[in-house]
Amino acid sequence: MKTTSDRSGRLLRIHGLVQGVGYRNALLAEARRLGLDGWVRNRTDGTVEALAEGPTAAVNTLIEWARRGPPAARVSGVDAIPADSAAEPGFRRLPTA
Numbered sequence: 001m002k003t004t005s006d007r008s009g010r011l012l013r014i015h016g017l018v019q020g021v022g023y024r025n026a027l028l029a030e031a032r033r034l035g036l037d038g039w040v041r042n043r044t045d046g047t048v049e050a051l052a053e054g055p056t057a058a059v060n061t062l063i064e065w066a067r068r069g070p071p072a073a074r075v076s077g078v079d080a081i082p083a084d085s086a087a088e089p090g091f092r093r094l095p096t097a
Contacts, residue, residue: 005052006055006056007051007054008054008082009038009052009053009059009084009085009087010051010059010063010080010081010083011049011051011083012048012049012050012052012063012079012080012081013043013047013078013081014048014049014075014077015047015079016064016074016076017072017074018046018047018048018069018073018074018075018077019068021070021073022070022072022073023048024040024042025093026051026070026073027040027062027065028040028091028093030062030065031050031052031097032090032091034054034058035055035058036052036054036058036091037053037054037087037088037089037090038051038053038054038087039087039091039094040090040091040093041049041078041093041094041095041096041097042096042097043096043097047095051083052087052091053083053086053087063080065082066078072075
């Protein structure tokens with residue numbers, strides 16, 4: 001039986017060359033592959049932001065993926081902040097904020 005401690009949420013802020021290189025779509029595909037809930041969007045400051053919730057191991061796998069990103073990305077850093085808010089089921093792309 002799974003407990004709530006098996007799940008976690010993280011708000012990610014990804015820095016570097018991450019816009020205009022397919023980063024959002026690649027993160028969306030990876031999060032869906034991992035069965036996570038949440039969203040991804042560009043920020044006007046040039047970063048990409050994502051909320052990922054689900055099994056802790058899957059969230060950690062996404063964070064590791066985010067440190068690399070798709071081939072054209074040049075990630076300089078990933079901030080991963082614990083998040084308590086419940087994401088809607090599924091993973092989606094949001095408008096730029």
